[in-house]
Amino acid sequence: MVRVAVAGASGYAGGEVLRLLLGHPDVEIGALTAGSSAGSTLAQHQPHLVPLADRVIEETTAAVLHGHDVVIMALPHGASAAVAEALDERSVIIDCGADFRLTDPSGWQRFYGTAHAGSWPYGMPELVRVGGGKQREVLAGSHRIAVPGCYPTACSLALAPAVADGQVQLRDLVIVAASGTSGAGRSLKPHLLGSEVMGAMSPYGVGGVHRHTPEIEQNLTAAAGEPVKVSFTPTLAPMPRGILATCSAPLAHGATGDTVREVYEKAYADEPFVQLLPDGRWPNTGNVLGSNVLQLQVTVDERVGRVVVVAAVDNLTKGTGGAAVQCMNLALGLPEGTALPTTGVSP
Numbered sequence: 001m002v003r004v005a006v007a008g009a010s011g012y013a014g015g016e017v018l019r020l021l022l023g024h025p026d027v028e029i030g031a032l033t034a035g036s037s038a039g040s041t042l043a044q045h046q047p048h049l050v051p052l053a054d055r056v057i058e059e060t061t062a063a064v065l066h067g068h069d070v071v072i073m074a075l076p077h078g079a080s081a082a083v084a085e086a087l088d089e090r091s092v093i094i095d096c097g098a099d100f101r102l103t104d105p106s107g108w109q110r111f112y113g114t115a116h117a118g119s120w121p122y123g124m125p126e127l128v129r130v131g132g133g134k135q136r137e138v139l140a141g142s143h144r145i146a147v148p149g150c151y152p153t154a155c156s157l158a159l160a161p162a163v164a165d166g167q168v169q170l171r172d173l174v175i176v177a178a179s180g181t182s183g184a185g186r187s188l189k190p191h192l193l194g195s196e197v198m199g200a201m202s203p204y205g206v207g208g209v210h211r212h213t214p215e216i217e218q219n220l221t222a223a224a225g226e227p228v229k230v231s232f233t234p235t236l237a238p239m240p241r242g243i244l245a246t247c248s249a250p251l252a253h254g255a256t257g258d259t260v261r262e263v264y265e266k267a268y269a270d271e272p273f274v275q276l277l278p279d280g281r282w283p284n285t286g287n288v289l290g291s292n293v294l295q296l297q298v299t300v301d302e303r304v305g306r307v308v309v310v311a312a313v314d315n316l317t318k319g320t321g322g323a324a325v326q327c328m329n330l331a332l333g334l335p336e337g338t339a340l341p342t343t344g345v346s347p
């Protein structure tokens with residue numbers, strides 16, 4: 001059995017990791033840690049995780065996390081690096097936070113405003129890269145993996161095949177994405193009170209300032225093999241979970257609706273967790289709830305000559321917790337899909 005500790009067990013992402021780990025045949029759940037919740041039982045924070053109800057949450061220290069085969073960290077940005085540094089090099093560490101996602105220190109500094117901790121292999125197995133490879137290749141056997149952000153998961157997997165294959169021009173890439181409120185974490189935020197969110201949608205991080213912009217650009221640059229910029233606008237939607245990303249880019253000269261579709265079919269044909277829907281059906285966040293699957297559809301708007309891709313993902317499953325477990329499986333050499341649901345909860 002693989003002994004796995006979860007740091008940030010009282011939060012949304014930690015809770016989703018634990019929900020999935022409870023169904024993992026090769027995993028024994030070890031220490032559960034958090035911040036101010038240390039000393040309380042898991043049931044006080046995650047009442048849906050019944051088998052772990054009586055487990056006591058401990059402080060997040062290297063001593064508590066020491067001795068586990070795997071440590072999955074679901075801590076706020078900036079909290080992972082110090083903990084990771086003090087852990088044994090032989091432990092597999094999977095970080096759901098942003099600390100180790102960006103390779104460019106100046107991009108980190110600009111969007112996060114703190115010192116750059118470094119970069120780890122990026123945990124998006126299905127990401128196509130220029131020349132035909134996929135990101136999965138660098139994850140097998142890795143001992144340190146940075147789990148992607150939830151918006152970058154939806155937006156990068158939506159655009160990368162077209163970008164890598166030259167089906168779109170690498171200018172004027174536009175993304176507008178809506179997220180459910182759990183994307184912002186559990187701690188109380190006035191703009192996320194029910195009375196503020198219910199019945200309304202609102203944009204935030206407008207004007208190229210959202211911290212997921214450099215992460216999406218990093219992924220699409222890896223896909224293109226040359227620098228890519230995007231216009232990214234996130235919006236908040238009145239739902240607990242889910243992201244719907246609408247992405248578009250100018251069609252490349254010589255590309256057509258058929259060539260674009262063919263590229264997506266080829267890119268994702270063997271990917272159990274990325275589903276290109278049959279022609280004419282469009283993704284919907286409701287259909288991927290609790291599932292580790294990202295659904296997408298692609299078309300060409302002939303009138304304006306743009307490729308339009310829409311992707312739906314559960315921000316807590318494929319967008320974080322599921323991706324963390326998928327990366328853990330790859331790191332340990334287990335079947336990649338172990339414990340990961342491909343069916344959603346509906347309605």
Ligand SMILES: NC(=O)C1=CN([C@@H]2O[C@H](COP(=O)(O)OP(=O)(O)OC[C@H]3O[C@@H](n4cnc5c(N)ncnc54)[C@H](OP(=O)(O)O)[C@@H]3O)[C@@H](O)[C@H]2O)C=CC1
Pocket residue numbers: 007008009010011012013014033034035036037038060073074075076077079096097098148149150182183184185186187315316319320
């Ligand atoms: N929510 C989402 O959709 C996604 C989240 N992520 C990432 O996952 C990480 C966790 O996010 P999320 O679960 O949403 O956040 P939450 O606010 O829901 O949970 C944060 C967790 O971290 C713990 N914590 C807070 N401060 C400290 C500290 N100083 N030391 C130790 N533990 C601490 C909290 O414990 P306590 O209860 O005791 O305060 C809690 O367990 C973040 O880095 C986030 O960016 C990534 C992709 C998507």
Ligand SMILES: CC(=O)N[C@@H](CCC(=O)OP(=O)(O)O)C(=O)O
Pocket residue numbers: 096097098148149150151179180181182183184185234236
């Ligand atoms: C709705 C909402 O507030 N979402 C979060 C994204 C959460 C996430 O995936 O990202 P990180 O792991 O990078 O924090 C935001 O926009 O900041």
